[in-house]
Amino acid sequence: MTTIRTSAFGHRIALEMPLRGAALLAASTLVICALLLASLSLGSAGVGFNDALAALLGSASERADLVAIEFRLPRALTALMAGGLLALSGALLQGTTLNPLADPALIGVSQGAGLAVVALAVLLPNAPDAWSAPAAFGGGLIVAVFILAMTGARSGASTRFLLIGIGIAAFLTALTTAILTYGRISGAHEALGWLAGSVRSAGWDEVRQMGWVSVAALAIMLLAARPLSALRLGDDLAASLGHIVSRARVLLLFGSVGLAAASVSVVGPITFVGLLAPHAARRLAPTGPGLHLALSWAVGACLTLAADLAGRAAFGAIQVPAGLVTALVGAPCFALLMLRKHRKESS
Amino acid sequence: MVEIAPDKPGRITVRGLGVRRGETQALRGVDLDIVPGAMTALVGRNGCGKSTLLKTIARILRPETGEIEVDGTTLARLSPRAAAQRMALLPQSPILPEGMRVRDLVAQGRHPHRGLVRHWSPEDDAAIDAAMAATDTVQFADRRLEALSGGQRQRCWIAMTLAQDTPILLLDEPTTYLDLSVQLEIMGLLARLARKGRTILVVLHELNLAAAFADRIVMMRDGQIDAEGPPSEVLTAPLLQRVFGLDARIIADPDTGRPVCLPRTAA
Incomplete structure (x- = not known):
């Protein structure tokens, strides 16, 4: 396989990247740009591509500027970053548990985060907005620790892990619905749209919040690559290669839950992106874990951005939340992957 | 003795x-x-x-x-x-990452010699080459491990532990x-x-x-x-x-x- 290599300071900094993976990363960046432009121009109020581009450069009519920059751009950016974070969270979770079907929104981590946010909104309506992100993190972490305690920390790869997770996800969804049913109506109404996984109401505040988390995500990506590449050979080899396995696993799990929670606290639980993006990235280019994380981020960003665009523009006046679109596409893909995992285990 | x-x-x-x-x-x-x-x-x-x-x-x-x-x-x-x-260890049943090529697997042995932004070095390359030569696995370098026989695969795993030097x-x-x-x-x-x-x-x-x-x-x-x-x-x-x-x-x-x-x- 052809690789690109660079080095500086007498090999103290020496980077290596498979050519195909690097090319794909560049290509997916272009796709993200194209989708962003499409998101600005398509929709119930038509803005031409030229106008959208002009609006980005700050030289469009007032109407185009209002529609494209004030309404559509923050929404698109939020969708993009939320998708990237979820994909990264899924890739970390899959790498930590060695379970190719692990997805924060499938095993209940996102639902735990969601329940915490809804409970906060309904039970403590006067709580400041800033509380919802830590609440989401706490809720997600409790679920992750609970599942791992039920299945045993080393058997994350098992189907049991998934089944328990799916059960917990269903239970938490029911709990959330119960809280909404009995909660105060005004708070409940707001929470309902959020729970469908919608970026509809996203504004520049949300963009800023997600932006900071995305910077943190970049750091996590850099730090996670080494332990992930050792863990995929099994715990014993990872230890022999110089890692403290239990500590690495806890840190990776914290990272995964944190990224999922940050995304959930802003846009609600968007399902299947965390599952599909890492798979798609692996299919597109077999690479080491570092580049795989970056590619997963890019694919997740594309998926969610496209889902939001489709949900907003494809059905005329009806707005379908991005979370529903990803679920519609993701569920059949999940079934296929599950089938493949079973076939491989029984062969 | x-x-x-x-x-x-x-x-x-x-x-x-x-x-x-x-x-x-x-x-x-x-x-x-x-x-x-x-x-x-x-x-x-x-x-x-x-x-x-x-x-x-x-x-x-x-x-x-x-x-x-x-x-x-x-x-x-x-x-x-x-x-x-x-010390390098070859466990009884290590996990084989899907689709991994032999040279990439052997390179995993260099893990303790690498760092956050130090992905390769001439010493890494030399150690990988030497390990593959010692185990007679050079001819498999670009093959996927799944495609090899049990014995060939085991030689690749040993090459990985040797590359750890x-x-x-x-x-x-x-x-x-x-x-x-x-x-x-x-x-x-x-x-x-x-x-x-x-x-x-x-x-x-x-x-x-x-x-x-x-x-x-x-x-x-x-x-x-x-x-x-x-x-x-x-x-x-x-x-x-x-x-x-x-x-x-x-x-x-x-x-x-x-x-x-x-x-x-x-x-």
Whole structure:
């Protein structure tokens, strides 16, 4: 396989990247740009591509500027970053548990985060907005620790892990619905749209919040690559290669839950992106874990951005939340992957 | 046996080692000096503690009592990375990442020599090339591991541990599930590596493989060491009876003079 290599300071900094993976990363960046432009121009109020581009450069009519920059751009950016974070969270979770079907929104981590946010909104309506992100993190972490305690920390790869997770996800969804049913109506109404996984109401505040988390995500990506590449050979080899396995696993799990929670606290639980993006990235280019994380981020960003665009523009006046679109596409893909995992285990 | 200076690299010293696994006391008071630059085989019945001993030396299990020294330094005081630069392990059933190519797998052995932004170096390349040459796996470099036979795959895993470039090599039953001819090939490879100066500690199930290739044999029973020494001293009928509950004759291999264990099968 052809690789690109660079080095500086007498090999103290020496980077290596498979050519195909690097090319794909560049290509997916272009796709993200194209989708962003499409998101600005398509929709119930038509803005031409030229106008959208002009609006980005700050030289469009007032109407185009209002529609494209004030309404559509923050929404698109939020969708993009939320998708990237979820994909990264899924890739970390899959790498930590060695379970190719692990997805924060499938095993209940996102639902735990969601329940915490809804409970906060309904039970403590006067709580400041800033509380919802830590609440989401706490809720997600409790679920992750609970599942791992039920299945045993080393058997994350098992189907049991998934089944328990799916059960917990269903239970938490029911709990959330119960809280909404009995909660105060005004708070409940707001929470309902959020729970469908919608970026509809996203504004520049949300963009800023997600932006900071995305910077943190970049750091996590850099730090996670080494332990992930050792863990995929099994715990014993990872230890022999110089890692403290239990500590690495806890840190990776914290990272995964944190990224999922940050995304959930802003846009609600968007399902299947965390599952599909890492798979798609692996299919597109077999690479080491570092580049795989970056590619997963890019694919997740594309998926969610496209889902939001489709949900907003494809059905005329009806707005379908991005979370529903990803679920519609993701569920059949999940079934296929599950089938493949079973076939491989029984062969 | 020639006495080897204590500062020579690759010396493992085990003192009063006790390890508990769940409810059972897997090791009790194990004292052992692993001879540097030689192959030592750990043998014994299932559950005798031989894998536990190997895993504790490899820092996968924690000792309850006693300590392990590597070249005079207590294992607990070595950083994980420093320890990984002294000892490499080939576990019994490592996980094979899907679609990985042979050279990429061998390169994983360079892990403890790499860093956050230090993904490659000329030393890495040299170590990978040398490891693949020593294990005769160069021709598979761009092949996927799934496409190789069991023996070829095992040679690639050994190449990975060699690329780690450590004076000590620990292997947990590296010949299990392989054809007899392939078992001989793998053991021959390990013997050659030991002759070139590596300290090799290998858990083996097959007594005659240990007798034919190892420089020293350590027999374990009930979490303790029962006998230790060169094959000709350790592989005796009374010891086999005591350690394995095996009624066997010991004969000498006409070619090598090494002992061969021949279990009595006549009814």
